[in-house]
Amino acid sequence: MPVRPLQVLRHDSAKYLRRRKSNLHIVFVHTPMSTFKVDQRREFWQNFDVRYHATHPGLQHMENVLWELPHWMTWLGGVLQHTGFESMEPLDFYSSETQITGIDVAKVRASLARHPGDIYLFSPMTPNLFFALEIADLIKEMYPHAKTIFGGVVATPQRQKLAAHPSVDYVVFERAEYALPALLETIEAGGDVTALGNMCFRMDDGEIFTSSWEYPSIPVEELPFPKVDLFPSSAGKDIRYIRQVYALGCPYKCSFCTIQTIGQKPSYFPVERVISEIRAYRKHYGEHHNIYFGDETFTTHAERTLKICQALEDEGNVMYDCQTRLNLLQDDRVLRALHRSGCRWLEIGLETADQESQDLFKQRVKIGSTRDALARVRDFGIPVCSFMVNGFPNQTIDDMRRSLDWVCGLISDGLLQASYLFGLVPYPGSELYEEPEKSGLRLRHHDFRYYHEDMLPVFDTEHATAEQTYQVFLDGVAQLGQAMSCRPYFGADTIQGSRAAFGAFWESSHV
Structure with missing residues (x-):
């Protein structure tokens, strides 16, 4: 497919920021991180934490350790809400202890049973990519008609390898503010995903398709307000x-x-x-x-x-x-x-x-x-x-x-x-x-x-x-x-x- 001219790209991509109503239920998956004990870290982190708290009067110790809101979720949540995707929720696995050998299958399965969805979004980092794929395997087993979509810092450089994984339906590479709403709309309408930019996925014949063009970046002043209450x-x-x-x-x-x-x-x-x-x-x-x-x-x-x-x-x-x-x-x-x-x-x-x-x-x-x-x-x-x-x-x-x-x-x-x-x-x-x-x-x-x-x-x-x-x-x-x-x-x-x-x-x- 030839690369489209920039002005056509901007025209095509702009329509994806128009509001429309969708019936898809979207689940943002916060992938767990492995825990790895280093004895020397005990004193290190204790003294580090004391010094951090010393400079932040009023700072409270965390109860369940989510650490920070996954910014990609509230960011893309705002984009999706702006484009008519109203039904969404987060699914947090980060605050659970996970051994490097793999996820706790029974616990993850039970959690997934409480959070059925049409679309599951992942944005793992390198060391927890393995866990994200394990969770995707369970999703495809439990909800075979649901779609799993990967993106982010490791999915972009590893897009072709990820797209070959049997439990990964689509990889959105680079920026997703245009590409993700376009993909969801196309999935819901049963359209042609090969017409979209920033896509990498396994086709029915097993070949890996990679878009030959990308959407332009949205000017930051035009980005929708984040979904703060996700x-x-x-x-x-x-x-x-x-x-x-x-x-x-x-x-x-x-x-x-x-x-x-x-x-x-x-x-x-x-x-x-x-x-x-x-x-x-x-x-x-x-x-x-x-x-x-x-x-x-x-x-x-x-x-x-x-x-x-x-x-x-x-x-x-x-x-x-x-x-x-x-x-x-x-x-x-x-x-x-x-x-x-x-x-x-x-x-x-x-x-x-x-x-x-x-x-x-x-x-x-x-x-x-x-x-x-x-x-x-x-x-x-x-x-x-x-x-x-x-x-x-x-x-x-x-x-x-x-x-x-x-x-x-x-x-x-x-x-x-x-x-x-x-x-x-x-x-x-x-x-x-x-x-x-x-x-x-x-x-x-x-x-x-x-x-x-x-x-x-x-x-x-x-x-x-x-x-x-x-x-x-x-x-x-x-x-x-x-x-x-x-x-x-x-x-x-x-x-x-x-x-x-x-x-x-x-x-x-x-x-």
């Missing part, structure tokens, strides 16, 4: 924060990242829309909730950052967390505005103290400026948490250990409130997975159950075996856990409740 208000007791988005897109492209908007100029939601969403989510799930901005680089555009900060300051009762990069914290106006508007946790991807690794796998971050940059952020009253990654392919064992000593020193010197530490995972969709040899990786296997940031690495390098890299990781988790046991720079006197209550979610670590 989950019952009681779910507010089970989440740590409310995820929010100000901008889609990150101009940087790190080789270990799988976010499908990396390398793209950010597109910003209207500030009024962002504030309206925050109000709606908090009204439904609890006014006490702080916000977590999911933008990969919240401070990319200084003037836009100042604009959203002013709106949050005017709102007056919002505390929030956000992410950015070390090289995007040079403007004192931005730092001042972040603090005044309620930023109480700023996450920065430091990843490694090795400049060569930064140059190879990240962009435009100069480690030599780290201490000065963190001191400036601290002096503006903003706690900083870093992301550290163990096991870059160019690193020796000594290089890895030096990075761990470095970040522990930043914590001890009051320059970091806390730090994550994860093992490097070459997820599908990243450059590290697609071209491992180019980066110096030798992948051991493609069993995605074990593509897990707390497990033995799935690769060797010329400098270290997976076993050697993993031992450095385990030692680093223990080392960081000890480093975070000292008195934090921020919130030292605000800890309340039994220390045993902190870090409980991570006792059997979820990805």
Whole structure:
């Protein structure tokens, strides 16, 4: 099928945002994550959690650990509701304990029996793709006429393999705001799915069909309002924060990242829309909730950052967390505005103290400026948490250990409130997975159950075996856990409740 001209695409796709009534019942499936116990994580997560709570007065411990609302569900729920699909519900398996060997078939079957549907939507990540497929198998057994549709961060790069699975009816790749309503309408009408964009599926003869064209992205200002009430208000007791988005897109492209908007100029939601969403989510799930901005680089555009900060300051009762990069914290106006508007946790991807690794796998971050940059952020009253990654392919064992000593020193010197530490995972969709040899990786296997940031690495390098890299990781988790046991720079006197209550979610670590 020839690629359609852009103006025809826009004309065709626009009709899918017209309202119409559908009788389909749609079930959003929140796939479980495996739990994997790492003994060294107990002290690590307990001390990390204490430091996080210290900077968020009023934060409540979760009851059933949903952690956060799956943003893709409320987002697409809003799109589907806007286009006439009124009957929908979430099906949560995430808050259940799941062993790496597979789902609890009896429990999942019983849950599915309580949630019959015509359409089951999945958006798993790499390590829980296996569980999503197991659930899809049960759905096809129990409801053979129901359709299973996969999309998202792992489904897009793995679309042809997924489409070949007997329990997967359709894979929607890349953005789904046009494609998913079009697919559902076509399914309901018994139409020709091959006429649609962004589709990959197994045809009756067993051949895999992949659309030769894609719908354009909807301008963010035209996206329908999310379906905030997709989950019952009681779910507010089970989440740590409310995820929010100000901008889609990150101009940087790190080789270990799988976010499908990396390398793209950010597109910003209207500030009024962002504030309206925050109000709606908090009204439904609890006014006490702080916000977590999911933008990969919240401070990319200084003037836009100042604009959203002013709106949050005017709102007056919002505390929030956000992410950015070390090289995007040079403007004192931005730092001042972040603090005044309620930023109480700023996450920065430091990843490694090795400049060569930064140059190879990240962009435009100069480690030599780290201490000065963190001191400036601290002096503006903003706690900083870093992301550290163990096991870059160019690193020796000594290089890895030096990075761990470095970040522990930043914590001890009051320059970091806390730090994550994860093992490097070459997820599908990243450059590290697609071209491992180019980066110096030798992948051991493609069993995605074990593509897990707390497990033995799935690769060797010329400098270290997976076993050697993993031992450095385990030692680093223990080392960081000890480093975070000292008195934090921020919130030292605000800890309340039994220390045993902190870090409980991570006792059997979820990805």
